[in-house]
Amino acid sequence: MNRFKNARLSTKLFTALTLVTFIIFTTVTLVTFFIVRDLTINSQKEKAALLIDTVNPAISLALFLGIHDFGDKLSAITKRPEVISLKISDAKRDVILDYHHYDHSTSHETIQISENLMEPSSLKVIGTITLVYSGEEFTKAMNRFYTLYGWISVSVFAILWLMMVWINHLLLPIKLIAEKVRNFKLGKKIIFDIPYSQREFTQIIHSFEIMQESVIQYAQEIESINKNLEIKISEQTREAIRHLYYDNLTSLPNRIKLQEDLQLNDINTVAILNIDDFKEINDFFGIDTGDWLLSQIAHWLSEMKLKPYRMGGDEFAFRMKEGSSHNEFCHDIEMLLSLLSEKFFMIAEETVHVRATVGIAIDSDKPLIHADVALNKARSAKLPYSVYDQSEGIEQQYQANIAMSAHIRQALVEHRIICQYQPIVSCENGKIAKYETLVRIQNEDGSLIAPYDFLPIAQKTKLYHHITQEVVYQACHLFASRDEQFSINLSISDMLDNRTVTTIENILRQTGTSNRIIFEILESEGIENFDEAASFIARMKAFGVKFAIDDFGTGYSNFENILKLNVDILKIDGSLIKSIDENPRHRIVVEAIVDFAHRIGIDTVAEFVSSEEILQNVTDLGITYAQGFHTGKPQYLEHKPM
Amino acid sequence: MRILLLLLIGFLFAKADESFLMQTHIRMLPKIMALDTRLASKAPSSKLILAIVYDTNKKANAQLIANEMNTIHNGKVSNFSFTALPVSVDELMTRKEITFVYSIQHTTAPSIKKIAAWGIANTVPTFSYDVNDMEFGILGSIAIERSTIIYINKNTLKEGKYRFNDTLFQIARLVE
Structure with missing residues (x-):
């Protein structure tokens, strides 16, 4: 079917024509055949019947009268060559006459006609006459018919073949046009020269010529558009490359460009320069001014011929020049820092002095990471620059911190954050008055990780609040079944975290331990973030919560602020307590703290009480409570049945 | 002797021939009667009467023929019932119910004439044993020549206004 669909038009036309002709011709032939055959055979039958009718009355009467001599009466038909045989039977089917004409030489179809012989007066059947008539005439007529239709068939199909040739010839221009259009190429105009021009073809050619003009015009337009x-x-590509590889603000090559440059050649000595305290400039002058300053610094660095890159924010990087030595590179950096320290930049009609810290990685396989590590080291050590030293293991430390971060996260998920409780005893009677809650991570093997190993990392990775919430939950639920007071350390970030504060409030409401809980705040944190700490303390005091200043005596806070914070307990820093015997200055400080506490009516706790002598001393000084390994080690506590 | 033998043989042949002709007449005449198309209207009674007419001293012959005819046809021909009766010439003149007349052999010429005239007058077909009687106005006779031939007197047919089934005329030979 698909083959016919895709066939040539001439083939389709010819096939359709042949099919239609065949159907019409076959129908006409069949109809004619049947008509001719029936007419011929009926004609022959009628002839035979006529013959019988001619003799029937006489034969009937003769039979009726018993005259069995039919010779004269039948001679009219028996002498005809078409009559092959004639048989007359009486009513009893006894054959009275059986005539056969033996002369017929050819065998043809025969026609047999029988008629009843009737008694003339009563019309009773008295016999039968049967005539066998030669079909020779019928056969001849049909043969003439076949011959005639054979010739007609030949003529029709000859006409069809001529029509096919004619159709092909008529459609030839289409083939020529298609061939020319198929080979059409831009820039080479088609000239349609066909052998003859019927109106349809001239219309097609005209349409193609118009289309050709349009195509050429469109092609020219497209070519122009393409260009x-x-x-x-x-x-756009150049712009994209510029966006990809260059910093928009300073127009310096960026980190991606530096990484590609590092991959292109073997120089792996890199320095990263960070502007010190740039955040303060942003905060003070605004981001726009900060950006303007950065662009000035970038411009200045470019003038230093060190080919700077901008790494993002307030960080720039330099790559060691080809042919330069490591010492020369370090020297150049030193010179740069020196010049920068003397350079003044103008911001809003004010001069700004900019300092910077540099981290250098020499011949490193991870130059950017190592330079960053060295930068952090320099900033921590307050050095103008630092060179990465693999032997210091700083990178390993970072890796350890990352591992610890994952460990903390896992411990939180698996509920391996646990609490131990260190007793705080009354100096007056030596009895346990309260406990301080100390957090640990329990390893899968049961060993414990001390808080100073994971809390600093937790603070950096924002897991600290989750630990605080877990500790408050465990301690409050434990002491809900006990009657001692208990303290928990809180950082200023916990107090500023709304979710943590809400969780603490909910736990206090659920456990009803708000009048026995003491939150310990580091002296340094409390004073540095005074307003936030005061707000939190006031909010929690409404629940009946008490507050203690932890490690008091190490900071530089004044007593007025302590008064304003409205705390209930001062925990004297262990560094003052543990050397109270040997260092008179420490003793004086402790005495002053105790005196201050007595005067404002709050309790004191001595930390790091590690011996009986120290206990005796702190008792003598009038400190209310003592805490340390001597008075009680951190321990697990159990729920007491209510 | 030889002459006597020849005469005897000739006599015997003549007798056999007469007998065969008579038998043919006996078999065919009722059937020819049935071909009369006015037959139904001519016979008021249920039975047709086929008169076997004789001269004065031939009643036995006529009776014999009538009996033979009644036996062979069993009183029926075609759809009609009939009876063959010996009737004298004089008696014939008085009877009206007769539908067919057959004049037996050796009927005299005057009787034949009377019979023929009576037949014409009453439109009753008259057939005779002897073909020559047709000269006196008898309607028809049957002869055996090469084949059996029915002779019809054309003039009598017209004169007596007889009506027969047309087929009869296809096989009969009309004479004047």
């Missing part, structure tokens, strides 16, 4: 597009794409 413009190519220019634009080229510009």
Whole structure:
């Protein structure tokens, strides 16, 4: 079917024509055949019947009268060559006459006609006459018919073949046009020269010529558009490359460019320069001014011929020049820092002095990471620059911190954050008055990780609040079944975290331990974030919570602020307590703290009480409670049945 | 002797021939009667009467023929019932119910004439044993020549306004 669909038009036309002709011709032939055959055979039958009718009355009467001599009466038909045989039977089917004409030489179809012989007066059947008539005439007529239709068939199919040739010839221009259109190429105009021009073909050619003009015009337009597009794409590509590899603010090559440059050649000595306290400049002058300053610094660095890169924020990087030594590079950096320290930048009609810290990685396989590590080291050590030293293991430390971060996260999920409780005893009677809650991570093997190993990392990774919430939950639920007071350390970040504060409030409401809980705040944190700490303390005091200043005596806070914070307990820093015997200055400080506490009516706790002598001393000084390994080690506590 | 033998043989042949002709007449005449198309209207009674007419001293012959005819046809021909009766010439003149007349052999010429005239007058077909009687106005006779031939007197047919089934005329030979 698909083959016919895709066939040539001439084939389709010819096939359709042949099919239609065949159907019509076959129908006409069959109809004619049947008509001719029936007419011929009926004609023959009628002839035979006529013959019988001619003799029937006489034969009937003769039979009726018993005259069995039919010779004269039948001679009229028996002498006819078409009559092959004639048989007359009486009513009893006894054959009275059986005539056969033996002369027929050819065998043809025969026609047999029988008629009843009737008694003339009563019309009773008195016999039968049967005539066998030669079909020779019928056969001849049919043969003439076949011959005639054979010739007609030949003529029809000859006409069809001629029509096919004619159709092919008529459609030839279409083939020529298609061939020319198929070979059409831009820039080479088609000229349609066909052998003859019927109106349809001239119309097609005219349409093709119009289309050709349009195509050429469109092609020219497209070519023009393409050229413009190519220019634009080229510009966009350049712009994209610029965006990809260059910093928008300073127009310096960026971190990606530096990484590619590092991959292109073997120089792996890199320095990263960080502007010190740039955040303060941003905060003070605004981001726009900060950006303007950065662009000035970038411009200045470019003038230093060190080919700077901008790494992002307030960080720039330099790559060692080809042919330069490590010492020369370090020397150049030193010179740069020196010049920068003397350089003044103008911001809003004010001069700004900019300092910077540099981290250098020499011949490193991870130059950017190592330079960053060295930068952090320099900033921590307050050095103008630092060179990465693999032997210091700083990178390993970072890796350990990352591992610890994952460990903390896992411990939180698996509920391996646990609490131990260190007793705080009354100096007056030596009895346990309260406990301080100390957090640990329990390893899978049961061993414990001390808080100073994971809390600093937890603070950096924002897991600290989750630990605080877990500790408050465990301690409050434990002491809900006990009657001692208990303290928990809180950082200023916990107090500033709304979710942590809400969780603490909910736990206090659920456990009803708010009048026995004491939150310990580091002296340094409490004073540095005074307003936030005061607000939190006031909010919690409404629940009946008490507050203690932890490690008091190490900071530089004044007593007025302590008064304003409205705390209930001062925990004297262990460094003052543990050397109270040997260091008179420490003793004086402790005495002053105790005196201050007595005067404002709050309790004191001595930390790091590690011996009986120290206990005796703190008792003598009038400190209310003592805490340390001597008075009680951190321990697990159990729920007491209510 | 030889002459006597020849005469005897000739006599015997003549007798056999007469007998065969008579038998043919006996078999065919009722059937020819049935071909009369006015037959139904001519016979008021249920039975047709086929008169076997004789001269004065031939009643036995006529009776014999009538009996033979009644036996062979069993009183029926075609759809009609009939009876063959010996009737004298004089008696014939008085009877009206007769539908067919057959004049037996050796009927005299005057009787034949009377019979023929009576037949014409009453439109009753008259057939005779002897073909020559047709000269006196008898309607028809049957002869055996090469084949059995029915002779019809054309003039009598017209004169007596007889009506027969047309087929009869296809096989009969009309004479004047």
